[in-house]
Amino acid sequence: MPLNTTTTPPFVAVLVRGLLAGLIAGLLAGAFAYVAGEPHVEAAIAIEEAASHADPATAGAHDHEDALVSRTGQRGGLFLATGLFGAAMGGLLATAYVLLSRRRRGDDDGRSGLLLAGAALLGAVIVPFLKYPANPPAVGDPATINQRTVTYLLMVVLGLVAVWAGSLGYRSVGAQAPTWLRAAAAVGGFLLVTAVSYVVMPSFQEVPADFPATLLWSFRLASLGTQVVLWTGIGLLFAALMHHERRRRAGTALPST
Amino acid sequence: MSSSASSQPVVHPAGSARLLWTALATVAALTLLAYLVAFDQGAVSRSGMYLHELMHDGRHLLGVPCH
Numbered sequence: 001m002p003l004n005t006t007t008t009p010p011f012v013a014v015l016v017r018g019l020l021a022g023l024i025a026g027l028l029a030g031a032f033a034y035v036a037g038e039p040h041v042e043a044a045i046a047i048e049e050a051a052s053h054a055d056p057a058t059a060g061a062h063d064h065e066d067a068l069v070s071r072t073g074q075r076g077g078l079f080l081a082t083g084l085f086g087a088a089m090g091g092l093l094a095t096a097y098v099l100l101s102r103r104r105r106g107d108d109d110g111r112s113g114l115l116l117a118g119a120a121l122l123g124a125v126i127v128p129f130l131k132y133p134a135n136p137p138a139v140g141d142p143a144t145i146n147q148r149t150v151t152y153l154l155m156v157v158l159g160l161v162a163v164w165a166g167s168l169g170y171r172s173v174g175a176q177a178p179t180w181l182r183a184a185a186a187v188g189g190f191l192l193v194t195a196v197s198y199v200v201m202p203s204f205q206e207v208p209a210d211f212p213a214t215l216l217w218s219f220r221l222a223s224l225g226t227q228v229v230l231w232t233g234i235g236l237l238f239a240a241l242m243h244h245e246r247r248r249r250a251g252t253a254l255p256s257t
Numbered sequence: 258m259s260s261s262a263s264s265q266p267v268v269h270p271a272g273s274a275r276l277l278w279t280a281l282a283t284v285a286a287l288t289l290l291a292y293l294v295a296f297d298q299g300a301v302s303r304s305g306m307y308l309h310e311l312m313h314d315g316r317h318l319l320g321v322p323c324h
Contacts, residue, residue, distance in 0.1 A: 011276060033315070033318040037314075041314050041317060069313070074310065074312075077311035078315045080311065081294050081319065082318075084294050088290040088294070092287050092288075098276070102273065125320070128320075134321075135322070135323070136317060145322060148322040149296060219317075223317070
């Protein structure tokens with residue numbers, strides 16, 4: 001009997017661990033964003049409000065003064081947003097993990113969980129971010145929000161396709177080939193899809209001329225950092241939880257060891 | 258220049274069709290959750306703009322286009 005039938009956890013057990021890893025990583029990312037990003041959000045909102053007071057015609061698109069939720073509420077809501085988003089991403093990672101485990105040999109869980117999180121960070125965060133970097137309040141034309149949302153989502157999909165093309169390149173070169181050649185094929189497949197996507201997808205230059213460049217840079221760095229914390233956290237926590245679960249199952253299946 | 262996995266893939270004894278449907282339903286539910294955080298403006302949450310506004314900072318700092 002193969003070892004896997006006794007030590008492979010059922011889907012629900014994996015999913016629960018993914019959701020938990022995602023929730024915790026999301027709250028950690030929220031804490032990072034609160035410390036590293038909130039000051040820049042505040043500064044950008046101050047600029048946005050100064051602009052809308054100076055020109056009442058552009059006000060109303062996003063009025064922060066008689067808003068539904070106070071600024072204090074929005075700062076707290078940051079943790080709700082990153083926590084829920086993290087849980088969703090952790091659950092999706094766990095689902096991908098189970099589906100891909102059917103064609104995985106051996107049961108090196110820590111490695112494949114971490115690889116998946118790394119792939120998600122590269123494909124769903126870094127590739128889209130370099131094309132459509134995060135924008136603070138006051139940056140971005142409300143008239144193009146639908147267009148920017150659709151292209152952003154498409155870029156997330158294309159980023160994941162690029163990572164998939166990379167893994168395809170890696171596997172298309174025989175296992176007996178030297179590592180550098182397999183790595184080169186992976187980089188080539190990834191870069192090909194990424195470069196074509198960047199050229200084909202439209203660009204948006206909507207940063208107001210008088211928006212401080214240092215503030216934009218600091219905000220974007222904090223935003224990227226938030227996602228890095230999220231996915232690093234999901235990967236490490238999920239790998240740790242799965243390792244523990246495997247050990248527990250192996251222990252109950254083979255009490256003598 | 259082609260290769261295949263050196264050992265047999267792991268086959269789950271439990272019905273893999275059932276697993277696939279469960280996985281599909283899970284993906285749908287989690288995508289909806291991510292949508293609520295990242296993009297919804299009250300159409301799905303039925304909370305008006307309340308949840309949208311509450312998670313405003315999170316959306317910006319997660320890098321999602323907001324406004």
